[in-house]
Each structure stands twice: as structure tokens, then as C-alpha cells.
Amino acid sequence: MTFTQKLYEIQNQKDSLLCIGLDVDLEKIPKFLLTHKNPVLEFNRQIIEATSDLVCAFKPNLAFYEALGEQGLVALRETLKFIPKNIISLGDGKRGDIGNTSERYAKSLFSDFGFDAITVNPYMGSDSVEPFIQSSDRGIFVLTLTSNPGSRDFQRLKVGSKPLYEKVAQATKKWNSNQNIGLVVGATHPKELQRIRRIVPDVPILIPGIGKQGGDLRSAVQYGCAKQGRLAIINASRSIIYASDGTDFAEAARIEAKKMLTEIRTFTKK
Amino acid sequence: MTFTQKLYEIQNQKDSLLCIGLDVDLEKIPKFLLTHKNPVLEFNRQIIEATSDLVCAFKPNLAFYEALGEQGLVALRETLKFIPKNIISLGDGKRGDIGNTSERYAKSLFSDFGFDAITVNPYMGSDSVEPFIQSSDRGIFVLTLTSNPGSRDFQRLKVGSKPLYEKVAQATKKWNSNQNIGLVVGATHPKELQRIRRIVPDVPILIPGIGKQGGDLRSAVQYGCAKQGRLAIINASRSIIYASDGTDFAEAARIEAKKMLTEIRTFTKK
Numbered sequence: 435m436t437f438t439q440k441l442y443e444i445q446n447q448k449d450s451l452l453c454i455g456l457d458v459d460l461e462k463i464p465k466f467l468l469t470h471k472n473p474v475l476e477f478n479r480q481i482i483e484a485t486s487d488l489v490c491a492f493k494p495n496l497a498f499y500e501a502l503g504e505q506g507l508v509a510l511r512e513t514l515k516f517i518p519k520n521i522i523s524l525g526d527g528k529r530g531d532i533g534n535t536s537e538r539y540a541k542s543l544f545s546d547f548g549f550d551a552i553t554v555n556p557y558m559g560s561d562s563v564e565p566f567i568q569s570s571d572r573g574i575f576v577l578t579l580t581s582n583p584g585s586r587d588f589q590r591l592k593v594g595s596k597p598l599y600e601k602v603a604q605a606t607k608k609w610n611s612n613q614n615i616g617l618v619v620g621a622t623h624p625k626e627l628q629r630i631r632r633i634v635p636d637v638p639i640l641i642p643g644i645g646k647q648g649g650d651l652r653s654a655v656q657y658g659c660a661k662q663g664r665l666a667i668i669n670a671s672r673s674i675i676y677a678s679d680g681t682d683f684a685e686a687a688r689i690e691a692k693k694m695l696t697e698i699r700t701f702t703k704k
Numbered sequence: 705m706t707f708t709q710k711l712y713e714i715q716n717q718k719d720s721l722l723c724i725g726l727d728v729d730l731e732k733i734p735k736f737l738l739t740h741k742n743p744v745l746e747f748n749r750q751i752i753e754a755t756s757d758l759v760c761a762f763k764p765n766l767a768f769y770e771a772l773g774e775q776g777l778v779a780l781r782e783t784l785k786f787i788p789k790n791i792i793s794l795g796d797g798k799r800g801d802i803g804n805t806s807e808r809y810a811k812s813l814f815s816d817f818g819f820d821a822i823t824v825n826p827y828m829g830s831d832s833v834e835p836f837i838q839s840s841d842r843g844i845f846v847l848t849l850t851s852n853p854g855s856r857d858f859q860r861l862k863v864g865s866k867p868l869y870e871k872v873a874q875a876t877k878k879w880n881s882n883q884n885i886g887l888v889v890g891a892t893h894p895k896e897l898q899r900i901r902r903i904v905p906d907v908p909i910l911i912p913g914i915g916k917q918g919g920d921l922r923s924a925v926q927y928g929c930a931k932q933g934r935l936a937i938i939n940a941s942r943s944i945i946y947a948s949d950g951t952d953f954a955e956a957a958r959i960e961a962k963k964m965l966t967e968i969r970t971f972t973k974k
Contacts, residue, residue: 457804457805495801495805495808497799497801497805497806497808497809497812498805498808500808500809500812501808501809501811501812501816503777503781503812503816504774504777504778507773507774507777508774511773528799528800528801528825528828529767529798530798530825531765531767531798532850532851532852532917533852534727535727535765535767535768536767538765538767538768538770538771539767539770539771541771542767542770542771542773546771546773555798555800555825555827555828556827556857556858557825557826557827557847557850557858557859558798558825558847558850558852558854558855558859559850559852559853559854559855559856559857559858559859560853560854560857561852561853561854562852562854563854577827577828580802580827580828580829581802582802582803582828582829582831582832583829583830583831584828584829584830584831584832584833585828585829586829587826587829587830587875588826588827588829588868588871588872588875589827589828589829591863591868591871592863592864593861593862593863593868594862598858598861598863598868601858601861602858605857605858647802
């Protein structure tokens, strides 16, 4: 089964497009966890346990784990073991380098950590992406039009009559012979999301930028889904995982996740 | 002293533009080192000791350390302690993400590891770069025109009358109020290097791609140096560190490094 099929199956079975971003920060998790041996791991364990039935994916943001050194790596590795098999684990590290180096990142993230999918930066072109798409059961999400203000600096520049991000979307179509390439498109660009979905009618699109960053959920779901429905992954991080900083944090995260999932389901049914 | 000044001083004092890339791979280092507790660290220790007087910088490639898990992190952290203070430590990880995430990468690489400089991917624009340029004594090298074949996929696309990589070079000029931004331009593009050097006459340029990748050393030095001389960093990795796989590997690396430095000096003097 290809990565794209696997994602589709999971989303269908669970009727969920929701992904929870595990951007876990020692300064933001409940204080009472700090006495734990590995507070980040304990935080993740409880968040995952409380929300697993609601999501299609969990997305640890690698920077937050690297910032904790060796303890962060341990937390990340052990966190992945808590993620049930019928949920996509998505390593958000935005990697990309010359071939022999991307190979090393692929080894680390796919073979050692065991991520189902990762995010990849396309700036260095095809040979920097290739080592990540060798196994059809592991997926990548190529940065296309990101949710942040800086997306206008280069991604929106016009190349001939088309913006650079459309060129990126088009290139991924050529590379996608293993049916395991998706895109990252920020929810902060609803019109462009709609246009990009027309270019790639049947690949996964990871959509961050809901919540703190200001993206609109309805358009993310309606424009982001593939022709056959599904394949949009709606990510929320801080608004869910930091819903409470008390001992009820996992329960509060579940309530937020459930609220968001309910909304997503409303927008999925037309 | 800004990062750019610091680099200039070091290159001047040592009369060296040479950077050795520490892309260290368990499969390529001499077999006899594998009995060591941390073979990669021992390899680096000996390479650094044998070549320190010849270089302006050492550039560990983060992917190679990440691929070794926790042991790789330890090797990287301890390797940095072996690098003398009058040599730039350059963390090659090509990071870049939304602001709050780039902040984490900056913390990890500059504060925790203590790198003097790192490489950064510009695709996500100004706010993804900003957290890396806060301290004027720490530098970044922004991917502009990379040495690999895939550099033609997006970097060379024409935006109006100019290629995208020139737009990136121009943007870094605007961002450079702390005098700590340099560029990455592959030696495999000599003409373009010359053109880029005219756009940014006085910033550092990191030039990989000599050796295995086919870049020409003479043009890298002559086109890469700034108006006032220096500020080109000529990187070589595999051709130096894997010069021998016997017990003489460090000595063999020194011989290769010295040979390259002598050539660089010939081309520096006109």
C-alpha cells in the first residue's frame, strides 16, 4: 500500500482529517510535569493517549526536540512508540540537501526513528528530494506555500505567468511515481490552496496555520480535500496541546481536539 | 566584532580560505577506529589536530551526526570542543521554519552546540531567517545557488529578467544589518559565482562543490573572494578526510589539505 493510500484509509476509517502538532516546549507544558524524568515524553504520552481516537496523524516538530539535546532525542524516539500504528507519524523537520546528505536524513528519520512521513524543503531540487521517496510506503510533504508572512518573499514570485509555488507543485507531480508525495500549503492562503488543489487533484496536502496563525478552518477543509474527498490533513498544535496548563491538560486537549474534529466533519459533509 | 569581521581576521591571520567538511560516515572511516568508544569523535579529533593550522573553518554536516542518533549528538558536541577558538565552526544543517520554530533551531545550534555559523534555507522567507541573525557575532550562510544538479529546478528559474538565486542574494543584502549574513554558492557554477559576487561585494561566500562534485578551484577562489580579498570559504570534505583509510588517515588528510591550501594561495596572489 502506498503512503497516499494508507493516509486515505486511515482518514476514511476514523472519519478524521485532524493532525495534532507536538511542538512541545518545556516552558509551556504544565509545571507539575517538570518533576518527571522526561517531562516532554510524559506530556506527549498523555496527549497521545487522550486524543488518539480523534486524529489521523501526530506531527512532532523536530526543532523542539533538538533544542533539548540528547533528552529531546530520547523523548522523540519514545513518543513515536506511543503513536498507534493506524495513525500517521509525521516528522516536521523541513530537511533537504545534496543527495548523499539527504540519504542520511532519510536514514535517520525513516529507518531509525521510523516516521511514516516527513516534511521536505524543495529549494535544492529533485536530487535533494529523491532519497526521501524511495519507499512508496513512506511519504513526504514538500513545502509549497507556507503559512508564515515570509512566504511572500520567494514563494509568490512570478516565474513567467505563474508563481514559484505553482512550479513547485507541478514539479512534485513529475516526481510522484511512487505515490508518496504530498504538499504543505498554509491555511492562511485559502484561494491559493484552491488553485493548488486543482493542480494536484489527488495527493495529500498538509495544512498548517489554523488557530494562532489566523487560517480559516472551513476553507482549509473545503478547498484542501481531494476530488474523491479526504487527503487534506488539518494541523493544529498550540491551540490543542496547550489548552490547559493544569493537571487536566490532556482532558482539555481532548475537548479542544474533539471540538475541532466536529467542525471539520461539518465542513466535510456538504 | 561581527561574524564577517571575525571571519576576515581569521582568514587574514592564517592566510587560509580552506574549510574542511566533517561529513563523517562510519562506513568510510578507517576500520581500526571502530573499536573506539565513539569512532566518529576519535576520527574528528585526529583530523582536527592534524589540520587546524591550515584551515579557517571546520564544517560538520549535521545529517551525518543525526544518522547516528544519541551517539552522533555526543560526537558532534565533543567535536566542537576540539575546534580551536580561532577557527570558525560551521554547522551545516540547512534549517529554516516559521519564526517560533527557527528560534528553537537557533537555540540548539548557537546556544547549546555553540556553532559560530550555520547554513540556512531561504525558501520560507525573511521571518524564517530572522531568529538566526539576532547576534551579530554568529553568522549564517543562506543557500543561494547550490552545487548539485537539482539547483537548476527552482534556483535558476527566471523571475522577471533575473534568476531566483539573484533575488535571494539581493534579499540577504536587505536583511544584513548585523553584518553576519553570507551566501552558499557552489563551485560548480563559476560564472554565476562571479555575478553573485558583484551583487554582494563584501559578504562571506561559502563555496562547496570542489573535488568529487567537479567544481574548479581557481575560479572558486578568484571569483569568490570579496573586493578587499578574502571572505570566500572554500570547502572540501571527502577528498581530504578520506584521503587514506589506514592508520595514517590524519597525516594523509593533512597532506591533502596542505596541497589544496597551497593551490588556494597561488590563486589568491595574482
